[in-house]
Amino acid sequence: MSILVLCPHYEPDTAPTGEVMTSICEQWTARGHRVEIITSLPWYRDHAVAEGWKGRLVRTQQEPWGRIRRWHPFPSNKRRLMARAAGFAGFTALAGIDAAIAAGRCDVVFAMSPPITLGAAGRAAAWRGRAPLVFNVQDVFPDAAVETGVLRSPRVAAAASRLERWVYRRAAAVTVLSEGMAENVRAKLGSDVDPDKVVVIPNTADAGRIKPADRLNSYRADLGLKDADSTVVMYAGNLGHSQPLEMVVAAAQRFADQGRTDVQFVVNGDGVARATVAAAAERLDNLHLVGWQPPERLGEVLAAADLHLVLLRAGLGTTSVPSKVYSVLAAGRPVLASVDRRSEVERLLADAGAGRTVDPDDPDAFCAALAEMVADPDGLAEMGRRGRSFAAQAEGPQEIADRYLDLFGKLVE
Structure with missing residues (x-):
């Protein structure tokens, strides 16, 4: 053909x-x-x-x-x-x-x-x-x-x-x-x-190419996050109009106000919202902004996080499905998603047992779910294992x- x-x-x-x-x-x-x-x-x-x-x-x-x-x-x-x-x-x-x-x-x-x-x-x-x-x-x-x-x-x-x-x-x-x-x-x-x-x-995602790997890798080391007891929460992707990145900033601010240095937030990507995140990262020691990474480093970036974030503004659940969800699951990492209910992302995470979903554009619900998830590292690891199993069979x-x-x-x- x-x-x-x-x-x-x-x-x-x-x-x-x-x-x-x-x-x-x-x-x-x-x-x-x-x-x-x-x-x-x-x-x-x-x-x-x-x-x-x-x-x-x-x-x-x-x-x-x-x-x-x-x-x-x-x-x-x-x-x-x-x-x-x-x-x-x-x-x-x-x-x-x-x-x-x-x-x-x-x-x-x-x-x-x-x-x-x-x-x-x-x-x-x-x-x-x-x-x-x-x-x-x-x-x-x-x-x-x-x-x-x-x-x-x-x-x-x-x-x-x-x-x-x-x-x-x-x-x-x-x-x-x-x-x-x-x-x-x-x-x-x-x-x-x-x-x-x-x-x-x-x-x-190609589960044969993207596989679970050690979280304590050179990507984390480059950011100075070598402490094995630190939990890394990451948003990796486009910093665009569709992503409410202000919620990541709000979460980082709340953890900083509580004196929580054990949770570090990483935003990896580029786009129109970069300046907003960069300004917040200047004043928050627990928020790290990282630019575009070459494709060959994808597995390392995915592995470096203990918890990945998927963010879409309200009303976008029937217009798009972020493809990175599949890659995160293949990498054996859990997801916290702030997306429309009954969206494909919510269905994927529910079917895989690999994360949680909260209503979009709701910083209180987002921060509450985030706090609960990072307080249970064993639960995060189990979600990651279930996500990997799901991706391998998909x-x-x-x-x-x-x-x-x-x-x-x-x-x-």
Whole structure:
């Protein structure tokens, strides 16, 4: 089978969706399928085209299994919404023209969102190549942008919603990460569209690659956290609008006010909220801000924490599933999640027995649960063991890739 992929990021770009797409494509090519990938030049880490990739509008990488075409993403500061929108539009236009040219030699078109505009580009390519479009939704847009206040213009939000519904209705299939996201998408399709076109295929982690490891590692040593009796509570991921990082700051402040030096908080990542966390870390000795870490250090970062945090603002439980949950469970570490009730994250932790969930944007409930969990190190260790067992038995990259291939096969029959 020949698969045409449109995605915003791909290895060596460090975006989580790039890691997801790379893992899936590697499985497809390992099974002998031809894959043509149209994506962006690496830019995610610093919101600028990475060193070694500058100087060209497009770069082509020929592979035995196909090729990768990387277009300039026209990156800009995250805070400049209109500039980002213009950048996405420019990248989508170039990627879309390229995809339309390549569509004649593909059996199926696979487009990933966000950005939602890649759905439109994928639809055009699928129409030209007379191939089915599979639209992969990693985050439901514009819902998340509206809920977090990033997108405030009613007109722009309405236009984005119209584009969203247009792509959903014209795709042969829409894949989402959870039943909550599926309900969200189905509600927008209308009663005249078969709800079965929305298919749940979750992300996953490679439990063979991510394994439990010693908590007292060089990552902790670099932070000066060598004391085996210290409990490290970590948030690792995007420091964005969707994550209420003020709750981590509030928790660190409460523990500091109580004179608790045995609990140390680590925020590992980058994004628009970095300055807020950095200001708090300047005045709180128990709060440590660490920048982006290279992918090869992922296992070490995950192992360094005794408890991981997953944070999503209220209303986002049906728009996204943080992929790091799977990695944390594979690493054998427990989770405290502040997310919507009945969300996929809550279900995962309940099924795995690997953590607790509290209502989102509730610092009192969050701090109370946190205090109870860190007071029971044996309980944390047991949750971690259960999480690892769950991850080891769950579908891995191979099974997830096969689920997509099964869907493609049904669509091209």
